[in-house]
Every structure is written in structure tokens, then in C-alpha cells.
Amino acid sequence: MARRSQGLSERHHKIMEFLTKFQETNGYSPSIRQIGDSIGVKSTSLVDYYLNQLQEMALIEREDRISRSIRVLQPVYATPTITGMVGDAVHKAGNMIADMISIPLAGRIVASAPIPMPTSDLSYYDAESSVDIARSLLPAHDISDLFALEVSGDSMIDAMINDGDIVVMKKAQSANNGEMVAVWLDDKDETTLKYFYKEPNRIRLQPANPNMGPIYVDNPKSLRIMGKVVMVIRQVKSVAA
Amino acid sequence: MARRSQGLSERHHKIMEFLTKFQETNGYSPSIRQIGDSIGVKSTSLVDYYLNQLQEMALIEREDRISRSIRVLQPVYATPTITGMVGDAVHKAGNMIADMISIPLAGRIVASAPIPMPTSDLSYYDAESSVDIARSLLPAHDISDLFALEVSGDSMIDAMINDGDIVVMKKAQSANNGEMVAVWLDDKDETTLKYFYKEPNRIRLQPANPNMGPIYVDNPKSLRIMGKVVMVIRQVKSVAA
DNA sequence: ATAATACACGAACATACGTTCTGTGTCAAG
DNA sequence: CTTGACACAGAACGTATGTTCGTGTATTAT
Numbered sequence: 001m002a003r004r005s006q007g008l009s010e011r012h013h014k015i016m017e018f019l020t021k022f023q024e025t026n027g028y029s030p031s032i033r034q035i036g037d038s039i040g041v042k043s044t045s046l047v048d049y050y051l052n053q054l055q056e057m058a059l060i061e062r063e064d065r066i067s068r069s070i071r072v073l074q075p076v077y078a079t080p081t082i083t084g085m086v087g088d089a090v091h092k093a094g095n096m097i098a099d100m101i102s103i104p105l106a107g108r109i110v111a112s113a114p115i116p117m118p119t120s121d122l123s124y125y126d127a128e129s130s131v132d133i134a135r136s137l138l139p140a141h142d143i144s145d146l147f148a149l150e151v152s153g154d155s156m157i158d159a160m161i162n163d164g165d166i167v168v169m170k171k172a173q174s175a176n177n178g179e180m181v182a183v184w185l186d187d188k189d190e191t192t193l194k195y196f197y198k199e200p201n202r203i204r205l206q207p208a209n210p211n212m213g214p215i216y217v218d219n220p221k222s223l224r225i226m227g228k229v230v231m232v233i234r235q236v237k238s239v240a241a
Numbered sequence: 242m243a244r245r246s247q248g249l250s251e252r253h254h255k256i257m258e259f260l261t262k263f264q265e266t267n268g269y270s271p272s273i274r275q276i277g278d279s280i281g282v283k284s285t286s287l288v289d290y291y292l293n294q295l296q297e298m299a300l301i302e303r304e305d306r307i308s309r310s311i312r313v314l315q316p317v318y319a320t321p322t323i324t325g326m327v328g329d330a331v332h333k334a335g336n337m338i339a340d341m342i343s344i345p346l347a348g349r350i351v352a353s354a355p356i357p358m359p360t361s362d363l364s365y366y367d368a369e370s371s372v373d374i375a376r377s378l379l380p381a382h383d384i385s386d387l388f389a390l391e392v393s394g395d396s397m398i399d400a401m402i403n404d405g406d407i408v409v410m411k412k413a414q415s416a417n418n419g420e421m422v423a424v425w426l427d428d429k430d431e432t433t434l435k436y437f438y439k440e441p442n443r444i445r446l447q448p449a450n451p452n453m454g455p456i457y458v459d460n461p462k463s464l465r466i467m468g469k470v471v472m473v474i475r476q477v478k479s480v481a482a
Numbered sequence: 483a484t485a486a487t488a489c490a491c492g493a494a495c496a497t498a499c500g501t502t503c504t505g506t507g508t509c510a511a512g
Numbered sequence: 513c514t515t516g517a518c519a520c521a522g523a524a525c526g527t528a529t530g531t532t533c534g535t536g537t538a539t540t541a542t
Contacts, residue, residue, distance in 0.1 A: 011519095026304075026310070027302075027310075027312040028269055028270060028307075028309055028310050028311075028312070029269060031498070031499060031500085032499065032500060032501095033498085033499075033500095041520080041521090042520085042521060042522080043520065043521045043522060043523095044499080044500075044501085044522095045501080045502075045503090045520085045521080045522085045523095046519075046520055046521075048500075048501070048502090049519080049520085061268075063267075064500085064501095065499090065500060065501080065527080065528075066269075066309075066499095066500085066528080067308040067309055067498075067499050067500070067528070067529075068269055068307075068308055068309045068310070068499085069267070069268075069269050069309070070269075071268040071269070157401070160398070160401040160402070160403055160475075161401070162401055162449065180477045208403065229477045230476075230477055231474065231475060231476055231477060232473075232474070232475035232477065233472065233473070233474055233475075234401075234472065234473035234474075234475075235471075235472055236420075236421045236469075236470045236471055236472060236473065252489095272528070272529055272530085273529065273530060273531095274528085274529075274530095282490080282491090283490085283491060283492075284490065284491045284492060284493095285492095285529080285530075285531085286490085286491080286492085286531080286532075286533085287489075287490055287491075289530075289531070289532095290488095290489080290490090305530085305531095306497080306498075306529090306530060306531080307498080307529095307530085308498070308499075308528075308529050308530070309529085
């Protein structure tokens with residue numbers, strides 16, 4: 001339930017500091033009684049009481065009836081000391097682990113050919129052909145079904161995507177208005193990247209470049225949505241057009 | 242003292258694997274009995290027996306009479322099994338740490354204003370305003386002097402860069418031919434991103450979009466190079482132009 | 483053959499540890 | 513004033529856990 005002030009009390013703070021430091025120096029968690037000693041509390045029940053609160057605040061995790069099973073989810077360091085800053089850096093690095101996603105590089109996207117899709121969902125973990133991206137950079141929170149393609153040729157230039165760019169896509173068969181999708185146009189026999197808009201009697205495909213006009217597709221069957229574009233990465237080499 | 246074969250026996254190996262994995266998945270060490278279960282040993286004393294050996298081999302450390310106090314000094318992953326692949330993935334993630342770069346997000350780039358530069362090299366580590374990028378994605382191997390800017394407005398559209406995009410740049414006062422640079426044009430009073438070409442009597446600024454013509458600058462003094470563009474990231478939201 | 487050693491089981495033990503219950507004092511809201 | 517939420521202590525409880533001991537069986541060395 002809600003505590004009086006939703007912030008951390010002095011006690012909570014001291015406990016978190018102790019947990020963090022103890023973990024780092026010993027490699028395992030302290031016992032309830034050790035925690036009690038560290039903050040000058042005699043009773044184990046009170047410590048348990050606080051630990052439950054910290055757990056509800058998602059600052060720690062612990063397993064029922066298992067000694068020293070406390071996991072510190074968010075390290076708290078005492079006032080800015082050197083060791084504290086080091087620990088903080090370590091922690092940040094640790095977070096970066098969780099915040100990295102390895103996306104399979106499925107192949108190349110060419111205007112004149114359909115999009116190659118990653119074979120299986122349990123895609124083979126090949127370090128050579130994957131793109132590592134920080135989750136914080138991904139707008140989508142749903143990580144599944146992502147794959148990457150390298151753009152070949154200038155044909156996507158109206159989508160402001162150039163040769164050599166990497167597009168991160170999410171598998172999809174349908175799309176909502178305003179989303180950028182990769183579509184295969186039957187009548188044109190080509191793949192393009194456009195913003196998708198479903199209008200009353202037709203579908204409007206809007207290029208990302210506002211200076212260019214839209215394409216209208218009347219027959220929904222002549223259009224196949226391959227995926228939604230999540231991200232575009234351009235590694236600018238020193239070679240110009 | 243020395244055991245018959247100084248190498249690890251099968252049992253030792255399995256224990257080390259179990260310890261490593263358990264630690265990584267649970268954040269704390271297993272109990273003696275849990276270890277016994279994992280290797281099919283009924284008696285706790287035997288496990289203790291092996292643990293003492295491992296401790297003498299300096300593979301683990303543990304505190305006397307303290308539960309779950311085992312520290313794994315030298316992680317051991319299984320041979321290519323499922324569990325091994327998990328450990329391998331974790332290991333890979335560990336490598337990814339080293340391959341991540343946190344680039345300060347210095348501000349916004351607007352056509353009508355000069356480029357904001359990061360204040361000091363010991364740039365303040367603010368998690369909220371930084372961009373994490375895998376080093377493998379960066380074409381440049383020189384990591385220093387990198388900073389990131391968020392593009393505001395459509396003015397960079399001839400560089401195929403749109404509103405909301407993030408450009409990663411490297412501080413520079415000069416540029417080589419073919420590099421994309423951010424320049425401030427005195428006579429036009431604006432910042433643009435163009436490919437840089439020094440020609441005999443003038444400087445040619447070529448837009449990334451091949452459909453657009455170049456700009457020529459005769460007086461080198463009216464042009465200030467702010468930095469080289471290293472990378473462009475577009476987080477495609479579901480909002481179109 | 484004998485002894486020494488490595489490997490294994492199981493029970494008994496002591497205790498470290500998490501959990502629960504009862505009681506007490508404080509303080510603010512009703 | 514009463515009520516109830518909150519912060520705390522202490523004790524009692526049950527068990528999870530590390531340790532020790534006694535015993536047995538291979539294997540190896542002497």
C-alpha cells in the first residue's frame with residue numbers, strides 16, 4: 001500500500017546503500033540480521049518490514065524463504081565518493097547489457113525484389129550478421145519480430161533512405177495509419193518504403209520526403225505489406241554520391 | 242594436496258557450470274543441497290568435499306558457515322548445449338558492454354542557429370541526455386569528440402535528414418573531400434549538412450540527395466565547419482509528415 | 483596382502499536465517 | 513476521545529543450510 005511519503009525514507013536509503021555495498025564487496029547478500037545491525041535495528045521483523053516495502057518499490061527482489069537471496073535492482077550509493085562513482089559506472093554498464101538488442105541482419109532490400117525475411121524465429125545467432133542497437137533508441141517497446149536490412153541502391157531515396165543505410169523493421173502483415181511500411185507493389189513489381197494511410201476507397205502511400213507526392217492504390221490486393229519500419233541507421237562513410 | 246589428476250574431473254566441471262549458471266540466473270549462489278541435486282549427489286558432505294577442492298584450486302571462494310556465500314572466481318560455461326548457448330549469450334552481452342559507447346546528446350540542430358557544442362570533454366554524464374550506440378555500427382574507429390544532435394525542423398531534408406532524426410557528429414574544424422560535414426554559412430546565416438569537396442578555387446557543398454544541385458562557396462572564410470557527420474539515426478514513429 | 487587414498491552415502495547436529503505473532507508507543511484523522 | 517495506520521521490539525517457530533562423523537567401497541600404491 002501507499003506509504004506516507006512515496007519517496008524513500010532515511011531508513012530505506014541506508015538499507016539500499018548497505019545492500020549495494022555489501023553485494024559489491026562480498027559477492028552475496030547480507031542476512032536479515034546483518035541488515036538490522038547495519039542500520040541499528042534490533043528486530044528482524046522490522047527489517048523484513050522494510051524489505052517488503054523496498055520490494056514493492058521495485059528496488060530489490062528476493063526469493064521466499066531463501067537466505068541471502070536479495071537482488072538489488074537499483075544500486076544506491078552513499079554520498080558521491082570515488083568508489084560510488086565507479087560502482088555507478090559499473091551499474092550503468094550492467095544496464096546497458098539489458099538495454100542492448102541484437103537484431104539479425106536478414107539481407108539486403110532492393111527495389112526490384114521482394115524483401116528477404118528472417119527464416120525462423122529462433123534465428124541463428126550469427127554475430128557476423130547482426131546489428132546491435134540500444135533499446136533506448138528503439139521507439140517500439142515490443143522487441144519481437146525485429147530484423148534489419150541493408151538498403152541496396154538509390155531506389156528508396158524518396159523515403160529519405162540511401163544506399164548502404166540499415167533499416168530495422170518489424171514483421172507485419174497489416175499496418176495502422178501513419179506507420180512507415182515496406183510494401184511490395186504487384187503492378188509496379190517493386191518494393192518501396194512509404195507511410196501508410198488507409199483512406200475510404202483506396203490506400204495512400206506517402207513518401208517520407210514531403211516534397212514528393214503520394215501514390216494511390218485502389219486495389220488492396222495488389223499491395224503486400226512486408227513489415228513496419230522501426231528505425232533507419234545511416235553510417236556516413238566518407239564517400240559521396 | 243594434489244589430487245590424482247590435477248585437472249578438473251567431470252564432477253568439478255559440472256559443479257562449476259552449475260555455480261556459474263545459477264549465479265547468473267538468480268543473482269545469488271545455490272545451497273549445498275541444490276548443488277548436490279544438480280550433479281546427482283545425495284550427500285551434502287560430498288558436495289562440501291568437492292567445494293573444498295574447488296576452493297583450493299582457486300576456482301571459487303566461500304565464507305565459513307554462511308549460506309550461499311560462494312563466489313565464482315572463474316566462470317565455466319558448458320560445451321555447446323542449450324545452457325551453454327545461454328552462457329555464451331551472456332558472455333557476448335558482456336562483450337557488448339565494451340562495445341557500447343555513450344554519446345552525449347548536446348542539443349538540437351536547427352538551420353537558423355549555429356550548432357551547440359558539448360561544453361567540456363569531461364562531459365557531464367547525464368543518462369537522460371545521451372545516446373547509446375554499438376561501436377560495431379560506427380564507421381569511425383576514433384571514438385573521441387563524438388556528440389549527438391537531434392534535428393529540429395525540415396531544413397536538413399536535402400541531406401535526407403528529417404525532423405526528429407539524431408545525427409552523431411565528430412568535432413572538426415576541417416574536412417576531407419567526400420566527408421559529410423555540418424557547416425555554418427555566414428552569408429546565408431544558416432547551418433546545413435552537406436558533402437564537402439574542395440575544388441581549385443572554391444568549395445563545393447553537395448547535398449546528399451543526388452537530385453539536388455550543389456552549393457558553391459568562393460570565400461572559404463564565410464564557411465565554418467562545425468563537425469563531420471558520422472551517423473544518422475531515424476527513429477520512425479508512427480507519425481508522418 | 484596391506485595400507486593409503488579417493489570417492490561416496492546418510493544420519494546427526496548446531497545454528498544461521500526467514501517468517502510470524504504479540505505487544506507497545508506515536509501521531510494524525512475522524 | 514477513539515480509531516487506525518505506522519514504526520518498532522522481542523520472542524517463538526520452523527526450516528534451510530553448513531558442518532561433522534561414522535561407515536563403506538573401489539582404486540592405487542607399497
